[in-house]
Structure formats: C-alpha cells, structure tokens
Amino acid sequence: MIEILSYEFMQKAFISGIVIAIACSLLGVFLVLRKFSLIGDGIAHISFGGVATGLLFNITPFIGALLFGLIGSFGIIKLKEKSAVYSDTAIGIVSHVSLGIGIFILSIASGLNVDILSYLFGSILSIKTTELLLSLSLALLVIVFIIIYYKDLFYMSFDEESARVSGIKVNFLNSMLLILTAVTIVCSMNIVGLMLASSLIILPAASALQIKTSFKKTLIYSVLISVFSVIAGLIIAYNYDFAVSGTIVILNALFFLLILLHSKINNLSSNIK
Amino acid sequence: MHSLINLSSVSFSYTDSDVIKNISFSVKKGDFVGLIGPNGSGKSTLLRIILGILTPRKGVVSLFGKELKKFGEWEKIGYVPQKATNIEKNFPATVYEVVSMGLLSIQKFPKIITKREDSKIKEALTSVSMENFSQRRITELSSGQQQRVLIAKALVVSPEILILDEPTTGVDQENKESFYNLLGKLNNKGMTILLVSHDIGRITKYVNKVASINQKIEFYGTYKEFCLKDAAYKKEYKLYSDKG
Ligand SMILES: Nc1ncnc2c1ncn2[C@@H]1O[C@H](COP(=O)(O)OP(=O)(O)OP(=O)(O)O)[C@@H](O)[C@H]1O
C-alpha cells in the first residue's frame, strides 16, 4: 500500500481518481433519476471527436475533448429546444456527428492511432501534471456546484413543474447538469477512458438507488461506493497488472449485484415471516 | 378588497388553436373556488397559466395585485399538481424529505433545515395526519397517503393560496371526505383555495364559488346560483356526481 503511493503516477491516479469518483457519483444520482444516464456515453462520443481533433492540430487532447464536450452539450440543449426531436435523439445526433468527425480525422492522420488508445481506455501512466490540475479543479467545481444546488436538483427530479412554481430555476439547472456532465466525463478520461467514462456516473448511483433509503443517504452511499471502487480498483489493477478502467467497472458491477441480491434476500425473508 | 388571482381576457394555445379562450376570472381573499369542466376543457392549463408555467398568448394575469412577470413571492402559493401521485417507482425520498422540498421557495443558502423549519414540517404532517410516517419512503405509501404528503408539502410554507388540481384521484371515499374536510378547515382559517375537481357533489359543502369552464368561462358564481342555472348545468352536475 505504502509502496504504491511512493510512485508519483500512482499518487496522481489516487488523488484525481477519488475527486472524480465523488463528482461522478453525485452527478450520477441526478442523471439516473432524470432518466438521463446515457448522456454520459453521448458526451464521451462527442469528446472523442475533440481528442482526435486535438491530436491532429497539436492541441492538448484534454482541451480538445473539453471544448467538444461543452459545444456538444450546448448543441444538444439547442437541438432539443429548437426542433421537435426527443432528448435521446438529440444526444444521438450530436454524439454520432462528433464521433464521425473523430474517426474521419484519425483516418487521414494515420500516425496517431497509438495515442488514441490511452484516451479510449484510460491510462494512469500518461496523466500529465497540467491535465491533473485542470481536471482536479474542474471536478472540484462540479462537486461545489452540486453541494450548493443539491436540494433544488432533488426537487426538480421529483417534480419539475412544482419545482418551477417554487421559483427554482429549472432551465438553468437542466443546462448546468449537461455542462457539468461534459466536464466530468472529460475529467475522468485519463482514469477510466472515454469508453467507460459514463460507468462511474451510472453504476454507483444505480447501486445506491437499490439500497432504498432516504435521498441524503442515497447520495452518500453513491459516493462511498464510487470512491471505494476507484481506490480498490487502482490497488488491484496495480498489483495484478490489470486494466484500471476494467477493474473499477467490474468492482462496481459486483457491488450492484451484491446489493441487488441482498435486497432480494431481505424481501424474501420478510415475505416468509 | 383586491383579488389575489386575477385573469383578464386570457387566451392560450399549445399549437395553433386556442384551448383557453378569452377567460376573465378572479379569486378573492378567503374564497374557496371549485373549478369544474369536462376532460380536456383546459382546467389544468388554466392553473398552469396562473402559476406562470405557461405564458398566455393574450391577456394579463396578476397575483396579489402584481403582474405575473413582476411577481416573485411564490412562497405565498401552494400547488398540488394533477397526477401528483405518479411518483417514480423507486424514487429515493422519505416523507420528511418530500415535505421539506416545499420549504425551498423560502430557504436561502445553505438551505439547511432550521429548528423552526423542522417544527413546521412536523406541523404540516400533523395537519394531514401523516406525522407517524415521516421517515417512511414516499414510494412505500398508498396513493391516498402520498397525496396527503404532497398537500403537507404545499402547506409547509403556510401559503396564502392553495391551488390543487384534482387532488383526490386515487383516494378512497372515506379519505376523500376527510380530505375535503381538511380543505374546509384551512379555508375557515383564512386560506384561499382554488380546487379543480370532478367531485362537485362532494365539495359543495365547502366551496363558496363554482367556476365551470370549457375553453371559455361558462359559469362563475356562487354554488346556489350554479344550481339554479339552466338545465344543461344540472345535467352536467348530475354527470359529475354520478362519477362519485
Ligand atoms: N402539453 C400539451 N400540448 C398540446 N396540447 C395540450 C397539452 N396539454 C394539454 N393540451 C390540450 O389542451 C386542452 C386542455 O387540456 P387540459 O389538460 O388543460 O384539460 P383538463 O381540463 O385539465 O382535463 P382533465 O380533466 O382531463 O384533467 C386539451 O384539449 C389538451 O388536449
């Protein structure tokens, strides 16, 4: 354990992993409740276009992904407002256009294909200090925003119309959720990679929701599960030389199954009594 | 005395044809207004216009003497939407947490529940006889109980007006009666109430005014006048009371 922490890249991985795990799991609860959980995947696709564009034009891929992610989420908001498409269709359109751009760029610049893998699947070895600092501060901003607005987001998820009548700025918060998701996905790119970026958003939240408790505790459980899976995932992956992203996701899936089984057994035993 | 709710010549359309046509209508302090009309007649739409969720194509809406655009004191208005009991199957919230949402319109950052607010929540739950359920998950209650919790959520800020859209859907006969009783009591204490209901037969004891709409205002006056109105109304009235 101590030995792991003596490597600088592991220190970076732990610090950014934990902060990002908190941001993802908080955001996740709201996205899952709003039936918006696939937005993470959509934005990951969008960001892929940004990574490719960044590599081609020699811009830090992190910045490219962030720009594409933000522009893409604005695109989704506008497309939803101005046309008659459903939100999942809007996500589909914008993300596939961006993914297409990414693949097109990669095909004309064939020398880049090796680098792109680390963005797709995550690579804690390649976290640069600037990227680390940027992603840390962005993830912290996401966390602060949610701490400030979590009650309003909670009310909105429960009943959007009543929340609006209570003076809650529903449109603003809906847009912010999308923007924060874009930021968070890009921040988690180095740890879990774009392919699995939205897993940290969906899985811990889904597990916590299975526990069937109050809202506050659901948020806390989501954070605990997420942080634990990242810490344990990093340690296991380091010791056995596994892929970090895959290990984290498998741990999360195990959590989900365990909680599901536990509540089923509880139900059964209470039915028998 | 000025009106708490005032609409003058309001028209509204979702698409191209108006579903609310030139409606003028006002609710005075202390009124208990029963708003009736067949399905699709625009009752919920009218409430959404009053609440500023929808903006009318034409006409002016004012609340407490202020034009809607300039109105900001939403804590004075409690709202219980139609189908409020369609709560997401697994929504993670306790009864206490749901009622505390009602406080958000008056809370300032950091929106932590103070001792006073805590006792308000308990008071609101007691007023709907749900005080023993505060730590239960809202999804684990019957729909009638959920409805009462949602009323507590509307009452928790002690609003001056309570606006309810068919709040008794899914509530059994006995609980309907005690629910209307509760509204009657609140009204006696001075709360102004605007209630959309198909239950005209049952609410007559409590309401002092009836508004019947079908895109336009068809009738607005006291319940007595309503009964004396032409046979068409009586037929409609019978129709409603048959529904139970
Ligand atoms: N979101 C919407 N988009 C388009 N048209 C709508 C929308 N909501 C309602 N309408 C239409 O507006 C009219 C009035 O609907 P509204 O929901 O206000 O009726 P209501 O009187 O509340 O009916 P109910 O008794 O069934 O609740 C209906 O013809 C309905 O089809």
Ligand SMILES: [Mg+2]
């Ligand atoms: Mg209605």
